[in-house]
Amino acid sequence: MNPSDDNSGERITEAEQAVMEVLWDRPRQTAAEVCEDVCTTRDWSLATVKTLLSRLVQKGALAAEPDGRRFLYTPLIAREAYVGGESRRLVERLFGGRAASLVAHLAESEALSAADLDEIEALLKELRP
Amino acid sequence: MNPSDDNSGERITEAEQAVMEVLWDRPRQTAAEVCEDVCTTRDWSLATVKTLLSRLVQKGALAAEPDGRRFLYTPLIAREAYVGGESRRLVERLFGGRAASLVAHLAESEALSAADLDEIEALLKELRP
DNA sequence: GCTCGATGATTACGCCTGTAGTCATTGCGA
DNA sequence: TCGCAATGACTACAGGCGTAATCATCGAGC
Numbered sequence: 001m002n003p004s005d006d007n008s009g010e011r012i013t014e015a016e017q018a019v020m021e022v023l024w025d026r027p028r029q030t031a032a033e034v035c036e037d038v039c040t041t042r043d044w045s046l047a048t049v050k051t052l053l054s055r056l057v058q059k060g061a062l063a064a065e066p067d068g069r070r071f072l073y074t075p076l077i078a079r080e081a082y083v084g085g086e087s088r089r090l091v092e093r094l095f096g097g098r099a100a101s102l103v104a105h106l107a108e109s110e111a112l113s114a115a116d117l118d119e120i121e122a123l124l125k126e127l128r129p
Numbered sequence: 130m131n132p133s134d135d136n137s138g139e140r141i142t143e144a145e146q147a148v149m150e151v152l153w154d155r156p157r158q159t160a161a162e163v164c165e166d167v168c169t170t171r172d173w174s175l176a177t178v179k180t181l182l183s184r185l186v187q188k189g190a191l192a193a194e195p196d197g198r199r200f201l202y203t204p205l206i207a208r209e210a211y212v213g214g215e216s217r218r219l220v221e222r223l224f225g226g227r228a229a230s231l232v233a234h235l236a237e238s239e240a241l242s243a244a245d246l247d248e249i250e251a252l253l254k255e256l257r258p
Numbered sequence: 259g260c261t262c263g264a265t266g267a268t269t270a271c272g273c274c275t276g277t278a279g280t281c282a283t284t285g286c287g288a
Numbered sequence: 289t290c291g292c293a294a295t296g297a298c299t300a301c302a303g304g305c306g307t308a309a310t311c312a313t314c315g316a317g318c
Contacts, residue, residue, distance in 0.1 A: 100248040116229040
């Protein structure tokens, strides 16, 4: 089992993910800083960001480190873990847990470019000498 | 663009998907028949299944063909299209649209068994002669 | 013809989510 | 020291989702 596989219960929603992304990109930011980044792209108000930050702290996805009278927010779960969890969930839901089926589907539906195929092939070679 | 890419707006939720699955498996079933299948696995009441069927018809995901005083339900969107849509959405959300990254992630996080890797390898060979 | 059971439609309701306003506090500058 | 501006906490609220009860209807059998 991986550490940082803290997939403990609480789901992270799409809006929440947007907030996580900016903190994964650079941890220890204030609410205002996070907003500066995400409020432009998603057209949110600062209040919205604060709510999402609170919910994420409540869910144990973020740590809030006091810094004077405000907080610096830092992810407690790694992006790796989140991405892994979501991927596994999708594979489970849509392909009965068979990840190869997902790859097959992507390939057949032309979601994979020739370059993608190259990349995957290289990956396979690397994974087993 | 594929036909049956009727990804027209309306999202299908997880509960709804369970209903779709049994109709993808065998189309033209009544509410009672669908329930017979899904009510055991998900522990639902017939009423719940009927609600989900109604919502799916409303969303344009199912056709309701009158059969006497009841309906036979049939998927209007192909499972392929649904699976493709969901997969693309995930790749977009988590990997910035780069499907190869998803495969890489699955491989590195050991979500892919040796058998999976074999299968993918065979797939690649098949995809390009 | 009339009642009963099956069936779809309607309504319900609590929780989650997205989005945001307001309130209370508190550190900082004047 | 005192008021202000920044900040997190609390509250709000509409819409979607999961789950289900109830209602209205209609066909079949007596």
